[in-house]
Amino acid sequence: MRTLKLRAAMAALCGVRSDRRFTVDLLAILFGIGSWLGVNSVYVQLPLLVQRAPEGWNLPSFLVVTIQLGNIGPLLYTVGARAAHRKSFRDAYLICALLLLGAGAALATSFAYDRTVHVFGADRSVPLFITVFVLALVGCTSSVLFMPYMGRFRDVYLITYLIGEGFSGFVPSIVALAQGVGGNAECVLRNDTGIGNGGDQQEQHQQPPPPTYEAYTPPPRFGTNVYFTISSAILLVSFVAFTLLDRLPVAVAEHAADVTIANGNHYTYETQAGHERADRKDGNSEPRLARSSYWLLMTLIGIMCLFGNGFFPSIQSYSCLPYGNVAYHLAVTLSSMANPAACFLAFFVHRNTVRLNVVLVVVFVPFAAYAMVTALTSPAPPLMHQTIGSILVVACWTVLIGLVSYVRLAITTLLRREGGQTLVWVGVASQLGSLVGSLLSFGLVNYTGAFEQYYPC
Secondary structure, eight states: OHHHHHHHHHHHHHTOOSSSOHHHHHHHHHHHHHHHHHHHHHHHTHHHHHHHSTTGGGHHHHHHHHHHGGGHHHHHHHHHHHHTTTSOOOHHHHHHHHHHHHHHHHHHHHHHTTOOEEETTEEEOHHHHHHHHHHHHHHHHHHHHHHHHGGGBOTHHHHHHHHHHHHHHHHHHHHHHHHOOOOOOEEEEOOOOOSOSOSOHHHHTSOOOOOOEEEEOOOOSSOHHHHHHHHHHHHHHHHHHHHHHHHOHHHHTTBOTTEEEETTTEEEEOOOHHHHHHHHHHTOOOOOOOHHHHHHHHHHHHHHHIIIIIIHHHHHHHHHGGGOHHHHHHHHHHHHHHHHHHHHHTTTOOOOOHHHHHHHHHHHHHHHHHHHHHHHTTTSOTTTTSHHHHHHHHHHHHHHHHHHHHHHHHHHHHHHTTOBTHHHHHHHHHHHHHHHHHHHHHHHHHHSOOSOOOOOO
């Protein structure tokens, strides 16, 4: 009894409801980690991948488009769900298959990340693109399958799942910080042999060739192959967690009492007009969103994903690498950590309105502008050789991604109560915005010359 009272007191102190199961929270978090872990693992490895890939600094733009091609997964799922509308169709089996597929693709990436294929007159990282595409299938489909699956649970567990989804960026970042990036590139003298001992007297008196330098980057603590092997193991843990979440009686008991689940993740919530009016008099319920607010929120989440998930990841190398590999590494890892931090903040911020989300989008604009300026002015961005410049660019990217993550969670929480397939349409809006952003950035990076690479030598 004393333990229960202590738990309730701690929950009240933290602003968290005590009528929840820790086991279900833990399983939901581990399940959420598997949603985008594969894709995020690729993102946080970019500081090392761009050093080996023949695409160089353009590699992020190729990978972002490859990831967006994973949207074929949600399309196939939608078609399949409609085809099986009158048949028994369990989404749990598909989720298990996707998590296992992601684990296999992450393991394959550990062998394929540095392989190239000569196509269209140039070497390309085709094996890496293939494995990243498979990882993207898992991530993109999770937006219309994993998150809607959590709609069958009580609303407190939706935030828990989204925290886990945020941890899908945090966990790879922790591993990447332990791995390190080696350090900034340095110019070292090439070990040329110069003129040999043979030859006539005239050749021996020729001036030696001028010294040549090349960039050298110290190696990390462990390789990219080890990193993706760890990612594969984490995805297997997520698979086990989901299996338990779907089958354990303690988890099934946490399903919402007022929700009816149909095929294809179609949810119906009890919102009879008489009950709604009675609840509102007691202050226990909130009115449904107006249609204008509904579409405004859908538009905002699409715009935030356009920039945060599609456009800016493609130009991050141009924004950060002129400040050094360490700055790029910290910007990537810390911005990934900002994702779960923003989601965890939702536990303590109880006020969530349409107006607040609009204000946060406005706050997002100056940080987005600074990131854009540093990318466009590469290879000589502002404060390039000063410590304050590195600090500013790392802080800018961290806040930028944190705002995107928080707004996405806040809007999703507001729209959840609308019922029907709203959560599915939230996923569609997110992925559509990301797709448009990735295609726009790919064209600008590869075909306009607006972004220039910095060469330390």
